[in-house]
Structures are given as C-alpha cells and as structure tokens.
C-alpha cells in the first residue's frame with residue numbers, strides 16, 4: 001500500500017494505507033486518536049472538525065492522498081499544545097460554562113470555535129454573532145446557547 005506522510009499534532013506521521021481512505025479513518029483507526037468524532041462521514045454534521053494548517057476542516061471528506069508532507073493537521077488532542085497552559089483557553093471556557101451534555105459533538109465544537117475566532121481576527125475583527133451563526137456543527141443535545149457563551153468567553157483569552 002502507498003505511504004502517506006503529514007504532520008499530526010506537531011509530529012511527522014507516516015501511514016501505509018490506500019490513497020482513497022479518508023483522513024478521519026486514518027486518524028481514528030490507524031493512528032488511534034479518537035477525539036475527532038464520526039457522525040455522518042459526508043461533511044454535514046461537523047463532529048469530526050479538526051484543523052488543517054490552522055483552519056477548520058472535516059477529515060471525513062478528505063482523502064489521505066490529498067494531504068501533503070508539510071500539511072499540519074491538529075486534532076482536539078493537540079489543541080492545548082498550540083497555546084500556553086495545560087488547556088487551550090477555549091477548552092478552559094468550555095469547562096467554566098459547563099457546555100457539554102453527552103459530549104459527542106464537543107471536540108468538533110471546540111475546534112470550530114477556535115477556528116472561527118482565528119478567522120474573525122484574520123479578517124480584522126473580533127468574533128461576532130454573525131460569525132457564530134456560520135458554525136454548522138450539529139449538537140443533538142441542543143447545547144447551542146452555552147456554546148455561544150463559551151466561545152465569546154474563550155475568545156477573550158485567546
């Protein structure tokens with residue numbers, strides 16, 4: 001099988017797998033990081049949201065062959081290492097606002113939150129309600145109002 005190399009949570013990672021295997025299965029089943037969750041597998045639910053070169057992406061919809069050696073993939077497991085402290089400020093805010101219910105969607109929600117704040121700043125403004133409206137991560141437990149409060153609080157410490 002072909003070998004594919006990319007950077008995963010700061011470490012060069014090589015896997016031996018067919019080109020067409022989607023990155024979510026590589027991360028979960030081959031590497032063994034189960035933070036990015038499987039919900040739909042077709043880029044709809046956003047449960048698998050992670051970062052590709054700092055921006056939100058959904059690894060269930062990306063073939064491993066489409067990722068290059070210099071691409072940096074960050075999952076929830078590696079998020080804290082991108083900031084100072086034991087937890088990323090957004091993870092800390094999640095705890096303070098007691099956001100999670102069943103928890104299934106929450107890694108993806110936090111990764112989407114961080115990417116949304118970064119995107120707003122890259123555009124020259126702080127994260128707004130309009131930015132938050134664009135987050136499409138589904139939460140079957142309906143924790144949306146706590147998610148919004150936590151994102152605003154977490155953004156202040158980012």
Ligand code: FES
Pocket residue numbers: 037038039040041042043044045046047048049058059060061
């Ligand atoms: S599992 Fe990736 S978007 Fe649903």
Ligand code: FES
Pocket residue numbers: 100101102103104105106138139140141142143
């Ligand atoms: S906390 Fe249960 S799906 Fe979001």
